[in-house]
Amino acid sequence: MNFPKEDEFIDYEGKKRHFTYQVNKTAIGCTVYATEKVENGYEFSGYSPTDPFDILGELRSKIKKRLSTKYxxxxxxxxxxxxxxxxxxxxxxxxxxxxxxxxxxxxxxxxxxxxxxxxxxxxxx
Incomplete structure (x- = not known):
């Protein structure tokens, strides 16, 4: 599988945030975890019953949306x-x-x- 290992996104301040992906496959599907490469940083996950690529676009959209809002x-x-x-x-x-x-x-x-x-x-x- 040629699934990406890392990704980079821009937050609400224009700061680059670096994430690593981890795929956890089970008998009923797979969960993709995106974890920021800093201690206590952002964490996201998504689930697909079939293939990790099926959830990747949705997970990236979730990350971009969250990073665009300052709480x-x-x-x-x-x-x-x-x-x-x-x-x-x-x-x-x-x-x-x-x-x-x-x-x-x-x-x-x-x-x-x-x-x-x-x-x-x-x-x-």
Whole structure:
């Protein structure tokens, strides 16, 4: 199989982000993982019941879409949500948003600015 091992995408700041691909084949299909080549960076995945190439275009589109939106803003060394929402992934001890690791304590502090508001927590694969 001549599946790509790496890819490069441009984020919301014009910064190049480098990703590696890993294909996990099982009896019921295959999952393609795209992981940024930095510690605690972006992570994406896609599933195809037949062939990893079937999901590659969709996975690349997902990466481009996520990289085009900035969910965090930083002021005086502290992060806040720039759109009252965020998309990222859960990591050990925190979350990764915009390719930045946010410890759970810092995430809690960010959310305290919304005291009294309601929220919708949705965890997806």
């Amino acid at each position: 965090l803003q930083e002021q005086n060394g502290e992060f806040s949500f720039s759109h009252d929402q965020a998309i990222g992934h859960i990591s050990s001890g925190g979350v990764v948003i915009d390719g930045k690791f946010i410890p759970f304590d810092d995430l809690s502090n960010m959310m305290q600015t919304y005291e009294g508001f309601t929220f919708n927590l949705k965890i997806t694969e």
